[in-house]
Amino acid sequence: MGTIRVTLADVARSAGVSQTAASFVLSGRRKEMRISAEVEARVLRAASETGYRPNIVSRSLRTGTSHTIGFVSDTVATTPFAGHVIWGALDAARDRGHLLFIGETEGDPDLERQLIDAMHDRGVDGIVLASMYTRKIAVPKTLMDRPAVLLNAVPTTRSWIPSVVPDEVEAGRTVVRVLLDAGHRDGIALIGAAPPNQVPKGSLAGVQRLQGITEALHDAGVNLAGAVPCVDWQPDIGYDATRRLLKKTMPSALICFNDRVALGAYQALADAGLDVPADVSVxxxxxxxxxxxVRPQLTTVALPHYELGREAINVLLEEDPQRRSNRPPPIHRIPMPLRERDSVRRLPSSQRRARAATVA
Amino acid sequence: MGTIRVTLADVARSAGVSQTAASFVLSGRRKEMRISAEVEARVLRAASETGYRPNIVSRSLRTGTSHTIGFVSDTVATTPFAGHVIWGALDAARDRGHLLFIGETEGDPDLERQLIDAMHDRGVDGIVLASMYTRKIAVPKTLMDRPAVLLNAVPTTRSWIPSVVPDEVEAGRTVVRVLLDAGHRDGIALIGAAPPNQVPKGSLAGVQRLQGITEALHDAGVNLAGAVPCVDWQPDIGYDATRRLLKKTMPSALICFNDRVALGAYQALADAGLDVPADVSVxxxxxxxxxxxVRPQLTTVALPHYELGREAINVLLEEDPQRRSNRPPPIHRIPMPLRERDSVRRLPSSQRRARAATVA
DNA sequence: CACACGTGCTGATTCGATTTAGCACGTGTG
DNA sequence: CACACGTGCTAAATCGAATCAGCACGTGTG
Known part of the structure; x- marks a missing residue:
């Protein structure tokens, strides 16, 4: 306890050389300073014998880089969402020799600014600003001074700040492909949004999922059997929307805009005496x-939380060189992997052959 | 972008005074240096006009305190447990002007050591070492050099390091009190552990909950109607244990050693045609x-995640003075609050009067 | 032999704040 | 008038690593 730290000066003294020599050896740049192999060996030996560890605070003051990243999100760790994002960020940071500060804003812009400033005061190399759900956010001015990345958010204001977001458009295409591949065609209906752009207010995910879905359907020459928008993607609202749909038409498959909506749809289908997936796929x-x-387990396209966290760190640490170019800020889209479970029925091969014929 | 930071020297120059004067004014110690009110005003004005913010890296190098804490846990944020602990730690840290590094060891002692060292290298003021579930841990040697606190763990080795843990003994007393207050007396059985010390291997919580329970029962002069230990506190194991109990006796109330065990007990009771809480309280x-x-919602004693996180930070930041005293390391026990829900039946007042008479 | 040049290292400065030591000036005291 | 003492401030050292600007010594060249 209270062990005094070994400093570079100690190592240099113990190796009988100057601090400069020791510094260059230990940073692996001995050739640059033309340090002899013999001196190198002495320094390395002294360093390992004394258990020298560089003081990063000091290095940070001199060089301006701290090997430290700030992670600021509106909600931290109380949801599995945020948990896995942070997990990915931690892993990526560790792989690259960085440590992570975390902070939670609770959606308060003042707190957000204070946290960002507090991190900058501590010399972080950059900041990841993360949002619980995908949306556009006004980038705090205080974030603009130094490297930064938005996670699960895109900037409203003009800024050079890169974003990392799930590839929702492609996910929309994916769910359509799943249904088409299983032989569904004319009975597909949407719960949670409707073309051309009826989505929950402020929901970027809604807009993009819908875009992917309509594009994919259009490419296949398929028309929707129906579509009921929701003001919010909650189970009870999804329940009501599904009941309304069932009054007008009998779908063969539902595309629900998230799993909570799907839960509501499950209940409405059950109430209507319909079986998933025998009567209706979801x-x-x-x-x-x-x-x-839920039973049957739901086939769904996953938000890639862990990968979002990883990629945000990677983008942040590679971001500097291209900064301030006049191109629009890069948006990195992370694939959303399909989780195939038990809620989609493969139609009998006769029908599938029919479809194959149509396509050909 | 790339805005150059204002330094103390800039502020001093702009106020027409020395750095020393500016420093003492800004740290609120002007009387100590006998700085006039007029100079104070000039400095404060210059600081706010230039938007000066102290460089904490530099301060940290000089003073050795970084207003930064390391939080190392075996699992970070992927469970609500860890999430709420971190949430509490973040709040406490913010309240005291500190920022939190976090790190996850995945149970790997090497990683643990590396993380602790990396944090020390960055000049953290102290480290919280957190465990997913309450247990004894070998304190890493590298943690001993500087302030530290164990969260949800107590040290196996002799060390001065304080711990913050849930007050499991008192929680054991609490569940007994709930049952006694509701009029239960002779029909109380345990699922998950049995006196004197049959608990899942390595489970500190098991030992302490059992201790509290047996003490409270003894104080009330009540004997157990039965007790079935479990090798692990999982639903299926709780299910089996409950079935075994029911073959021997008909309890009026079950004390399950955690909620997963209780879930298994619910299922076993249902299979036996018994209603909770009408026939058996849990x-x-x-x-x-x-x-x-679950239905009925379960009456249970909560692990105080948020408070554990808060208290760990508070203990850490107040820990220094008493350090290295020869007394054993302090163990801070955090109360586990009772959540009264619907799984306990109040016995009819006749029976309760009978009990009151017995006690009197 | 004079001088350039390469080799192998060292001394001193820098980053930005904190803090110790001490200086100049005025006022009161014997 | 000499001298102590209080007041109000400044200069310079310090924390630990990185780094710029050289310095000494040998070797080769004209």
Whole structure:
């Protein structure tokens, strides 16, 4: 306890050389300073014998880089979402020799600014600003001075700040492909949004999932059997929307805009005496925990939390050189993997052959 | 972008005074240096006009305190447990002007050491070492050099390091009190552990919950109607244990050693045609999410995640003075609050009067 | 032999704040 | 008038590593 730290000066003295020599050896740049192999050996030996560890605070003051990253999110760790994002960020940071500060804003812009400033005061190399759900955010001015990345968010204001977001458009295409591949065609209906752009207010995910879905359907020459928008993607609202749909038409497959909506749809279908997937197939988005709890387990396209966290760190640490170029800020889209479970029925091969014929 | 930071020297120059004067004014110690009110005003004005913010890296190098804390846990944020602990730690840290590094060891001692060292290298003021579940841990040597606190763990080795843990003994007393208050007396049985010390291997919580329970029962002069230990506190094991109990006796109330065990007990009771709470009351520990999902909702004693996180930070930041005293390291026990829900039946007042008479 | 040049290292400065030591000036005291 | 003492401030050292600017010594070249 209270062990005094070994400094570079100690190592240099113990190796009988100057601090400069020791410094260059230990940073692996001995050739640059033309340090002899013999001196190198002495320094390395002294360093390992004394148990020298460089003081990063000091290095940071001199060089301006701290091997430290700030991670600021509106909600930290109380949801599995945020948990896995942080997990990915931690892993990526560790792989690259960085440590992570974390902070939670609770959605308060003042707190957000204070946290960002507090991190900058501590010399972080950059900041990841993360959002719970995908949306556009006004980038705090205080974030603009130094390297930064938005996670699960895109900037409203003009800025050079890169974003890392799930590839929702492609996910929309994916769910359509799943249904088409299983032989569904004319009975596909949407729960949670409707073309051309009826989505929950402020929901970027809604817009993009819908875009992917409509594009994929259009490419296949398929028309929707129906579509009921929701003001919010919650189970009870999804329940009501599904009941309304069933009054007008009998779908063969539902695309629900997230797993909570799908849960509501499950209940409405059950109430109507319909079986999933025998009578109606269901596909969805997010891969919430509940997706594997419900019976039948839900086929859904997962939000790639862990990968989002990883990629945000990687983008941040590679971001500097191209900064301030006049191109629009890069948006990195992370694939959303399909989790195939038990809520989609493969139609009998006769029908599938029919479809194959149509396509050909 | 790339805005150059204002330094103390800039502020001093702009106020027309020395750095020393500016420094003492800004740290609120002007009387100590006998700085005039007029100079104070000039400095404060210059600081706010230039938007000066102290460089904490530099301060840290000089003073050795960084207003930064390391939080190392075996599992970070992927469970609501860890999430709420971190949430509490973040709040406490913010309240005291500190920022939190976090790190995850995945149970790997090497990684643990590396993380602790990396944090020390960055000049953290102290480290919280957190464990997913309450247990004894070997304190890493590298943790001993500087302030530290164990969270949800107590040291096996002799060390001065304080611990913050849930007050499991008192929680044991609490569940007994709930049952006694509701009029239960002779029909109380345990699922998950049995006196004197049959608990899942390595489970500190088991030992302490059992201790509290047996003490409270003894104080009330009540004997157990039965007790079935479990090798692990999982639903299926709780299910089996409950079935075994029911073959021997008909309890009026079960004390389950955690909520997962209680879930198994619910199923076994249902299979036996018994209603909760009409036929059998159930109380438990942890307040897992599932405790409010099951029907009837489960009366349980909650693990105080948020408070554990808060208290760990508070203890850490107040820990220095008494350090290295020869007394054993302090163990801070955090109360586990009772969540009264619907799984306990109040016995008819006749029986309760009978009990009151017995006691009197 | 004079001088350039390469080799192998060292001394001193820097980053930005904190802090110790001490200086100049005025006022009161014997 | 000499001298102590209080007041209000400044200069310079310090924390630990990185790094710029050289210095000494040998070797080769004209």
């Amino acid at each position: 596909v969805s988005f997010d891969d919430d925990l509940m997706a594997s709890w | 109380v438990s520990f942890d307040d897992d999410l599932m405790a409010s999902w």
